[in-house]
Amino acid sequence: MTDEKEAIGVIGVGWVGLVTAACFAELGHEVWGRDIVPEKVESLARGEVPIHEPGLPELVTKNAERLHFTTDMGETLEHARLLFVAVDTPPSYSGDADLSRVETVLDELGDSDRHALVMKSTVPVGTGRSIQRRRAGTGYVSNPEFLKEGSAVADFMKPDRVVVGADEGSSGFADRVAALYEPLGARILRTDVASAEMIKLASNAFLATKISFINEIANVSEELGADVLQVAEGMGLDDRIGPKFLRAGIGWGGSCFPKDVQALKQLAGNSGYHFQLLTAVIEVNELQKRRTIGKLQKHLGSLEGKEVALLGVAFKPDTDDIREATSLVLSGRLQGEGAHVRVYDPVAALRANSMLGGARICESALEAVEGADAVVLVTEWPEFGELDWTGDVKSRMRVPLVVDGRNFLDREALVEAGFTYEGIGR
Ligand code: UGA
Numbered sequence: 001m002t003d004e005k006e007a008i009g010v011i012g013v014g015w016v017g018l019v020t021a022a023c024f025a026e027l028g029h030e031v032w033g034r035d036i037v038p039e040k041v042e043s044l045a046r047g048e049v050p051i052h053e054p055g056l057p058e059l060v061t062k063n064a065e066r067l068h069f070t071t072d073m074g075e076t077l078e079h080a081r082l083l084f085v086a087v088d089t090p091p092s093y094s095g096d097a098d099l100s101r102v103e104t105v106l107d108e109l110g111d112s113d114r115h116a117l118v119m120k121s122t123v124p125v126g127t128g129r130s131i132q133r134r135r136a137g138t139g140y141v142s143n144p145e146f147l148k149e150g151s152a153v154a155d156f157m158k159p160d161r162v163v164v165g166a167d168e169g170s171s172g173f174a175d176r177v178a179a180l181y182e183p184l185g186a187r188i189l190r191t192d193v194a195s196a197e198m199i200k201l202a203s204n205a206f207l208a209t210k211i212s213f214i215n216e217i218a219n220v221s222e223e224l225g226a227d228v229l230q231v232a233e234g235m236g237l238d239d240r241i242g243p244k245f246l247r248a249g250i251g252w253g254g255s256c257f258p259k260d261v262q263a264l265k266q267l268a269g270n271s272g273y274h275f276q277l278l279t280a281v282i283e284v285n286e287l288q289k290r291r292t293i294g295k296l297q298k299h300l301g302s303l304e305g306k307e308v309a310l311l312g313v314a315f316k317p318d319t320d321d322i323r324e325a326t327s328l329v330l331s332g333r334l335q336g337e338g339a340h341v342r343v344y345d346p347v348a349a350l351r352a353n354s355m356l357g358g359a360r361i362c363e364s365a366l367e368a369v370e371g372a373d374a375v376v377l378v379t380e381w382p383e384f385g386e387l388d389w390t391g392d393v394k395s396r397m398r399v400p401l402v403v404d405g406r407n408f409l410d411r412e413a414l415v416e417a418g419f420t421y422e423g424i425g426r
Contacts, residue, residue: 011087292405
């Protein structure tokens with residue numbers, strides 16, 4: 001094991017870049033975080049973290065001496081030797097990843113050959129090979145991230161595995177990158193670059209497939225009278241299946257799964273292969289997001305003029321990320337059916353305001369449920385579990401109907417108190 005300290009540059013201090021920068025600083029390295037957004041850099045330099053990620057502000061404050069934030073690429077290149085690229089690669093209209101920000105970074109680097117590139121951004125398989133052709137002899141490593149929003153710091157510090165992909169000629173750089181992670185004690189898997197790129201996309205696609213699968217089992221269980229919670233528990237006890245990512249719900253979202261599943265499908269298509277399974281996985285998820293409408297109609301008939309409260313806007317708890325969140329789809333569909341929608345989220349509602357159409361943003365869950373004909377629990381924020389459902393909530397609602405989109409609430413207690421309860425797959 002080596003405890004040599006590196007001078008690291010992180011290009012792009014969005015969610016992935018900032019977690020990476022802060023964690024490397026925590027491991028004792030000197031880190032230059034570079035971003036093109038001056039306001040972000042200024043607030044980080046003041047020690048203020050502009051995103052909601054547990055544990056991250058503490059890490060940034062604690063390691064302030066080793067963390068330098070700048071908009072200046074020249075300053076970063078002057079100090080850092082290993083350059084982690086963590087700019088975003090959002091989906092383009094075609095579904096392919098948009099690599100324009102990666103291209104800009106490459107342009108800024110010019111023909112500098114002093115800097116080895118470490119790709120953290122999720123890129124299509126083959127990207128590394130083409131970058132290496134353009135920057136021959138400078139060192140290139142693919143080091144995908146497997147962080148989950150809401151537990152990213154813990155995921156970085158205690159990874160299941162670290163993937164370090166390098167081709168011929170870059171093995172010395174790959175050794176240095178691998179050494180950075182040695183203190184974490186995780187298995188470090190060395191692969192070629194294309195395989196490392198594929199591991200990232202295939203892992204996200206597999207997890208999304210696992211969720212879409214259990215969601216379909218849930219839907220069939222509703223028809224056949226089985227309970228998906230019991231089914232998932234029984235399946236998960238099989239070592240080969242495992243219990244994780246078998247929580248049925250109202251669909252997966254976020255900034256990663258939708259983009260990466262689509263990107264892998266598209267990438268396969270571009271190579272002439274029709275990835276049939278992923279096409280279905282995506283479609284199942286779209287339908288799952290909309291199924292709630294039918295559950296509401298089953299009890300309320302037409303939704304015209306009905307008051308529907310959505311609890312939770314973020315795509316999952318412990319994040320303010322609303323990208324591809326089910327709440328946005330539901331809000332639109334409900335209003336399309338003529339319902340009046342009110343929403344509450346502990347951190348994400350204001351951010352989502354413009355995307356929720358005419359939905360009313362509430363200051364509290366209790367305000368949202370006041371006079372409601374139905375409540376849909378969209379995001380399993382812990383505070384929703386602590387509400388006084390059978391007292392305060394029920395007395396405020398016009399009709400005690402709950403669609404529990406995450407199987408999160410105490411069904412028995414709610415039913416006993418007179419609620420009509422609809423879960424997922426029960
Ligand atoms: C996901 C992966 O889990 C990370 O490993 C990966 O690094 C990351 O994408 C990325 O590519 O950057 P994340 O999007 O933060 O992480 O969130 P997850 O916790 O994976 O949840 C994704 C979605 O699946 C959420 O909408 C969640 O509600 C849903 N989900 C998750 C379920 O519906 N059921 C489950 O059992 C698990």
